[in-house]
Amino acid sequence: MRKCLIAIIAFCSILSLSVSAQTPNTTSRSQASRNAEARQRIANSKVKSDSKRKIKVHKPDLDSIRQETLNPKSRFHFPKLLKKYEVNDTTMTPEEFRYFYFGYMFQEDFDPYRESPYPGMIDHYRQSPTHTKEEADTIEKYARLALEDNPFDLRQMSFLVHVLKEKKKTMRAKIWEFRLENILGAIKSTGTGDSTENAWYVIYPSHEYDMVQLLGYEAVDVKWIEPCYDYLLVQPDENDKRRRDKKAEGFYFNVMVPQAQYELKHPEDMVAAEVATPTPMPDDEPAEGDPDDEPAEE
Numbered sequence: 001m002r003k004c005l006i007a008i009i010a011f012c013s014i015l016s017l018s019v020s021a022q023t024p025n026t027t028s029r030s031q032a033s034r035n036a037e038a039r040q041r042i043a044n045s046k047v048k049s050d051s052k053r054k055i056k057v058h059k060p061d062l063d064s065i066r067q068e069t070l071n072p073k074s075r076f077h078f079p080k081l082l083k084k085y086e087v088n089d090t091t092m093t094p095e096e097f098r099y100f101y102f103g104y105m106f107q108e109d110f111d112p113y114r115e116s117p118y119p120g121m122i123d124h125y126r127q128s129p130t131h132t133k134e135e136a137d138t139i140e141k142y143a144r145l146a147l148e149d150n151p152f153d154l155r156q157m158s159f160l161v162h163v164l165k166e167k168k169k170t171m172r173a174k175i176w177e178f179r180l181e182n183i184l185g186a187i188k189s190t191g192t193g194d195s196t197e198n199a200w201y202v203i204y205p206s207h208e209y210d211m212v213q214l215l216g217y218e219a220v221d222v223k224w225i226e227p228c229y230d231y232l233l234v235q236p237d238e239n240d241k242r243r244r245d246k247k248a249e250g251f252y253f254n255v256m257v258p259q260a261q262y263e264l265k266h267p268e269d270m271v272a273a274e275v276a277t278p279t280p281m282p283d284d285e286p287a288e289g290d291p292d293d294e295p296a297e298e
Contacts (some may be wrong), residue, residue: 031185057189062200062257069103078103085151088175094185101186104152105203105257111265112204112258118146125179126159131166141164151205154180154210184214192256196229199252208232208253217248228256 035134068076076099084092085100092100104110122142125135143160146153157180164173187207190197202208208230209219217234225231 038100058193059085060098060190062102064104065099065102069099069106076103078107082151085179088178090178092182094182094189097182097186098189101152101183102201102203102257105261110203110261112261114150116146116149116153118142118149119153122159131163133167135164136167140167152207154181154183154207157183158210184211187211191252193251193253196225196252196254199229199254201254201257203257205230205255208251208255211253212251213237215248215251217251225252228254228259230255 054217065076068074069078071082072088073078076096078100081092081096081100081103085097105112109117119142122139125131125139128135131139139159140163143156143163146156147160157176161176161180162174164170187200187202188211190201193200193211196249200211203212208222209232211218212232212234214239218237220235223231223233231250232253234248235274
């Protein structure tokens with residue numbers, strides 16, 4: 001009887017060990033299955049997100065943008081978009097970035113030709129591809145101040161991305177890179193830049209140069225075309241290998257927005273310009289003689 005009991009206990013032990021040995025494999029397979037499902041959900045979510053971020057190229061309806069961004073009840077109300085932008089909300093859509101970018105020009109503090117004092121304090125560092133820790137800290141400080149002063153200073157935004165990568169602040173760099181790419185995307189979504197009819201709209205003239213740089217070119221000259229177009233003549237950027245095969249001679253930009261806003265917010269300059277313009281003199285006509293100088297009739 002005792003031998004039989006021992007045999008049963010031994011058998012149960014072996015069976016228990018067998019089950020224990022199989023359990024990790026089962027758990028592992030179950031975990032692998034869940035991981036695969038999670039990866040698939042993320043992939044599906046990314047596809048949906050990418051599809052949402054695609055936007056049709058079309059001219060901006062500036063009247064509609066003005067009404068929507070000034071309307072507190074609209075989802076495109078500028079303060080709402082600014083809040084999403086400042087909290088690094090990566091769910092902002094291309095359409096929201098369009099309203100955010102062009103809506104800024106209808107805000108009271110918008111001035112397309114106002115110059116910030118901060119960029120001048122760090123522009124000389126642009127010539128160097130790398131910087132010391134002290135230089136990098138200085139660049140980050142003044143680039144941030146410049147962006148607080150003007151949230152659409154794309155040049156300082158690009159500089160900030162560069163220096164944050166230098167400082168190994170990868171996540172912060174990605175946040176600013178996300179902002180930069182989407183603002184440039186808002187500009188690019190307004191046309192093709194190959195004619196006045198398809199000109200890109202910008203709210204700052206400096207954004208023209210940011211756009212051509214994004215495309216791998218550098219501007220060599222600019223021509224004004226009535227009534228509201230800049231034509232930037234370009235050449236391929238020798239430091240950008242991606243666009244060496246491109247042969248574009250120039251790109252068209254619609255600057256109606258900054259031009260109109262400048263005239264609206266600086267009427268005194270327009271009056272001064274009119275006063276400074278000399279009034280054209282009439283063509284010379286034979287002067288009438290003074291009757292007192294004419295000889296008296298005999």
